[in-house]
Amino acid sequence: MRGWKRWVLISGIVVVVLVVGGPFVYFHFIQGPAPKPFSLDTVTTTADSSSGSTTPTSALSSLDGTWKVASGSQAGYRVKETLFGQSATAVGRTSSITGSFTLAGTQVSTASFTVDMTKVSSDRSQRDDQFQGRIMDTAHFPTATFVLTSPIDLGSVPATGVKVSPKATGKLTLHGTTKTVTITLSAERSGNTIQVVGSTPITFSDYGINNPSGGPASVGNSGTLEVQLVLAKS
Secondary structure, three states: HHHHHHHHOOOOOOOOHHHHHHHHHHHHOOOOOOOOOOOOOHHEEEEEEEOOOOOOHHOOOOOOOOEEOOOOOEEEEEEEEOOOOOEEEEEEEOOEEEEEEEEEEOEEEEEEEEHHHHHEOOOOHHHHHHOOOOOOOOOOEEEEEEEEEEEOOOOOOOOOOOOOOOEEEEEEOOEEEEEEEEEHHHHEEEOOEEEEEEEEEHHHHHHHOOOOEOOEEEEOOEEEEEEEEEEEEE
């Protein structure tokens, strides 16, 4: 009887170690760190060859005109996942973005961008299946859009290498629901491109999105929408 109790105790300890230690080992040693948030310091672009523009920005007589999304642009989500007390950050992204903005003097007068949500992917196929199906239902809501509703005043014509932090107010449509949001951006003119990064918190219920929690993994009621735009003058 005493030996039986000892084995029951040992088995219980093993289960606890597996439940607690297993997620720790997975998150910290197998899955690896999540991609860092977008930053102007880490933007990479091949817009020279993909944008259709071959004129260097320094040679342009004016920056006025339409600037279109070029190679190097990405958008996606960032959420916190908790599994048996261990936390990690889940990130999904896509480069399937289209859109443009119009610059006249120091003012961005119009802007509109569309993200193909069916192309968003992370480092786990199981998570992607849930995202495309139960969570975002991309079969019915394949795109997300942002349309600027108030002009952005930059204050001065962007100079090369000078970072600015404008706010963009517009209509964000996600999962078939449209809300007004204001996003603080970081922007910089670099070479023949204008680079923009930004993020905004998203409360899932505001857009009729099912809580991403599933199985033993738990996710809160909100996440972050992230964007990195590389734009070239058309």
